[in-house]
Amino acid sequence: MIDQTALPPEIVLREGAVADACALAELDTRCFAIPWSEQAFAADLNDSGKTCYYVLEEEGKLIGYGGWWRVVDEAEIMNIAVDPHYRRRGLAMVLLAALVRQAQKEGLTAMTLEVREGNHPAIALYGRFGFEKAGLRREYYADNKENAIIMLKKLN
Numbered sequence: 001m002i003d004q005t006a007l008p009p010e011i012v013l014r015e016g017a018v019a020d021a022c023a024l025a026e027l028d029t030r031c032f033a034i035p036w037s038e039q040a041f042a043a044d045l046n047d048s049g050k051t052c053y054y055v056l057e058e059e060g061k062l063i064g065y066g067g068w069w070r071v072v073d074e075a076e077i078m079n080i081a082v083d084p085h086y087r088r089r090g091l092a093m094v095l096l097a098a099l100v101r102q103a104q105k106e107g108l109t110a111m112t113l114e115v116r117e118g119n120h121p122a123i124a125l126y127g128r129f130g131f132e133k134a135g136l137r138r139e140y141y142a143d144n145k146e147n148a149i150i151m152l153k154k155l156n
């Protein structure tokens with residue numbers, strides 16, 4: 001069940017669908033140095049048995065999303081992003097809460113993710129949500145050889 005209570009009435013949280021692929025790719029260009037393409041989102045959303053996506057909309061405009069992949073009995077966060085004009089309003093926390101709730105509902109035991117070592121807003125967000133550092137992948141990101149921090153949150 002989707003919990004709308006932490007959101008102002010004009011912002012709607014719902015599950016992502018293949019029809020969102022174009023808007024997701026457009027939002028990604030404003031949030032990431034290496035955005036995903038529409039095709040990549042469509043393929044992921046089509047694989048609904050293995051993926052879970054939530055999106056946030058304001059009057060039909062997509063303003064945030066988050067998703068995870070099931071990897072054996074864990075949920076691996078593929079990404080989470082909020083439109084730059086809507087940041088620091090708690091929207092990423094709402095997305096993360098929905099992603100965690102669904103993973104728990106599906107009986108998954110942990111949630112993991114990789115984050116750029118220099119992405120302090122995201123690291124602060126995950127830390128606030130109870131994720132802990134669990135490892136480091138050196139020079140993981142091809143564009144600037146930045147290290148990736150692996151973070152983990154146990155779900156049971």
Ligand SMILES: CC(C)(COP(=O)(O)OP(=O)(O)OC[C@H]1O[C@@H](n2cnc3c(N)ncnc32)[C@H](O)[C@@H]1OP(=O)(O)O)[C@@H](O)C(=O)NCCC(=O)NCCS
Pocket residue numbers: 031032079080081082083086087088089090091092093094114115116119120121122124125126128
């Ligand atoms: C990271 C991101 C998703 C956060 O979205 P957001 O909606 O602004 O986050 P929230 O408002 O829910 O923030 C929740 C908490 O996270 C931390 N946080 C978020 N942004 C922060 C920032 N710029 N600096 C420091 N802490 C930050 C704070 O603890 C914040 O709580 P507070 O506002 O009460 O202090 C957003 O900055 C973003 O889309 N960044 C680009 C994409 C990205 O890097 N995604 C992560 C990939 S791993």
